[in-house]
Amino acid sequence: MSAPDWKNAPADPAAVAAVSANGLEYRVLDTSDATAFDPYLQAEMRGFLAAEQSDEQLGGARDGLAFRRFVGVYDPGSLDVSQPVATVNSWVTEMTLPGGIGIPMWAISGVTVAPTHRRKGIARAMLEGELRTAVDAGVAIAGLTVSEATIYGRFGFAPATFGTDWSIETKRALWIGPRPDGRLDFVSRDQLRDQLAELHGRVRRSRPGEIEAWPGLWRRMSGTAPGQEDSAKVRGVRYADAAGTTRGIAVYRLGSEGPDFTKHDLELHYLLSETPDAYAALWRFALEHDLVSVVKAHLRSVDEPLRWMIADQRGATVETSEHGWLRVLDVPTVLAARTYSSPVSITLRVTDPLGIADGTWELRVDGSGTAEVTPVRSEADVTLSVNALSSILLGGVRAATLRDAGLLDADDDAVDALDASFASTRAPYLSLWY
Ligand SMILES: CC(C)(COP(=O)(O)OP(=O)(O)OC[C@H]1O[C@@H](n2cnc3c(N)ncnc32)[C@H](O)[C@@H]1OP(=O)(O)O)[C@@H](O)C(=O)NCCC(=O)NCCS
Known part of the structure; x- marks a missing residue:
């Protein structure tokens, strides 16, 4: 090729x-x-x-x-x-x-x-x-995705998806969620690699912000990359529905400090699910794991249903940070590519210190959520930097928030119309580092 x-x-x-x-x-x-x-x-x-x-x-x-x-x-x-x-x-x-x-x-x-x-x-x-x-x-x-949040704003990048890290005291949180009928099975590391790739390929289009992965990522995730340190600790479990099809996978490691054998940590590195059943079964597997007192889960979404599946929400400590940074390069192409939640007709003036995305455009969204974007010379309803546009693009950051933070200039009507139209039914989420 x-x-x-x-x-x-x-x-x-x-x-x-x-x-x-x-x-x-x-x-x-x-x-x-x-x-x-x-x-x-x-x-x-x-x-x-x-x-x-x-x-x-x-x-x-x-x-x-x-x-x-x-x-x-x-x-x-x-x-x-x-x-x-x-x-x-x-x-x-x-x-x-x-x-x-x-x-x-x-x-x-x-x-x-x-x-x-x-x-x-x-x-x-x-x-x-x-x-x-x-x-x-x-x-x-x-x-x-960034090592430090201070580096890339100057180049027009801004956060568009956010991630959450969870630390859950299993005895306190207590599972009250569903107990699905499908089965759980351990998978070998090679199976884990292949099934992660396949399942991610099927689910990635269901979330704004997710990207297509690459084979090397699944090798590292499954502990099968050549010479990978600590790979023997990687465990994988899959959830299969009644027809035997894999609908979810969890990747985790177990570790303990101190002499108390009942106080292991379960580090949940990745949990990918295609159905609510798979999601519930895999979280329950982690939280009800014998000899585990704390589950630490990394890079989860900001709208985890898990919060509603435990008896005591205070048994979980959740930290949020920005994760996926975007940088619009071609305003009309990007705005016309997504669909919208409600009709809007609004003029956006985008500023870009690098001159790449600079300009004024009219965004017209019809009743089907389809957009037409045309360059105009008229007064703008909304003035925003390319950073702010990149943040609101997926619907995870509200224009109203950025306006109140002094990062976008518009009146209440324009901000409300923009937010109603850009809203996404599911919170944008990027489950990977790259
Ligand atoms: C971050 C890194 C790539 C910067 O490289 P550099 O060549 O020193 O950066 P530059 O000299 O081109 O600086 C460009 C601008 O970024 C700023 N900057 C550089 N590193 C920064 C940092 N870590 N935090 C905040 N600002 C930073 C500079 O002040 C400069 O600002 P200005 O041009 O607006 O005045 C380098 O320090 C590095 O390799 N760090 C470790 C690895 C890493 O974290 N990489 C980023 C991966 S996401």
């Missing part, structure tokens, strides 16, 4: 010029050349404070990531010129919009600048270069 155009799109000329002003070279990597790819992957892992990778781990990473586009910044003065001093990778994936429609999204990952070369504008050159390359490739929106 030939590589898609975006993978080897040429290096952005402005980014090349920006880093060469510092005596550095900006290059798109040939991922078929392991002598270049291996040192690149070592530099990226070092940038994320990880240990040096073994040959086995490098082989797995090469295999799992080669489908992406990799850009490196190299310093000809380095002691090891094969290792870049900065990294970024990207690929085009599909993100679900309200209405269950997928839109191609420029996913950005692996942004690192070596601590020896920080704060010289290298990340800025790379990020702006990526956004321009995405625009040139005709991709209308970019997305990422």
Whole structure:
């Protein structure tokens, strides 16, 4: 299969010029050349404070990531010129919009600048270069998940989905939810990998904000990535309905500290369900697990039904944080791609310091929820930054909230109309890190 155009799109000329002003070279990597790819992957892992990778781990990473586009910044003065001093990778994936429609999204990952070369504008050159390359490739929106929430706002990104981390005292919370009839079975790690991929492929369109995953993600999640540390602790259980079809999967690890054997922690890394029965059965499995006193669940949605399935909601501590960051690149294409909850006719003035999404558009939504977006020169009802537009796009952040936070300018009527139209029936949710 030939590589898609975006993978080897040429290096952005402005980014090349920006880093060469510092005596550095900006290059798109040939991922078929392991002598270049291996040192690149070592530099990226070092940038994320990880240990040096073994040959086995490098082989797995090469295999799992080669489908992406990799850009490196190299310093000809380095002691090891094969290792870049900065990294970024990207690929085009599909993100679900309200209405269950997928839109191609420029996913950005692996942004690192070596601590020896920080704060010289290298990340800025790379990020702006990526956004321009995405625009040139005709991709209308970019997305990422972040290590620090302070980095990407300046490039027009803003949170559009949020995640919750749960810590549940099992004896206090107590299960009061349904007890579905289907069956639970342990699955091997290889089965776990394959079934996660299949089930996620079926359910990802049901939630705005979810993206298409990649095989390497399921390898890591299931503990089957080459050389993966701690993989022997990964456990998987699936829920099958009466017909024997897998409708849900939980991935977890057990651990304990101290001598009391009844006080294990169950770390629920992932719970994916296609039906309410599967959801209830898998949560009950975790909360009623013998010898477990605390269940810690990561990156759940903000509207978990679980809250209503336990006797004592205060038995669960829930922390919320922003998770999926989006950056609209092409306003009319993105706004026309989603469907809406109610008709609206409104003029939006979008400001973008990078000049990519700047402009004024009339958004007209008809009774079927379908939008038409046209450029206009008239006065705007709503003035908002590209960040604010990216936040409200999926319906998980209200325009009224951003207006009250001073991030959007509109009167009450315009804000109400926008919120009614943009509302999503299910809270946007991204269940993955990338
Ligand atoms: C974050 C990181 C990529 C920044 O690289 P850098 O080359 O030093 O960044 P730049 O010099 O291009 O800075 C660009 C802008 O971001 C700001 N910035 C950089 N790092 C920042 C941080 N960690 N928090 C807040 N602002 C930051 C700079 O002040 C600068 O602001 P300005 O241009 O608006 O004045 C680098 O510190 C790094 O590799 N960190 C560890 C890995 C990591 O967390 N990567 C992000 C993964 S999501």
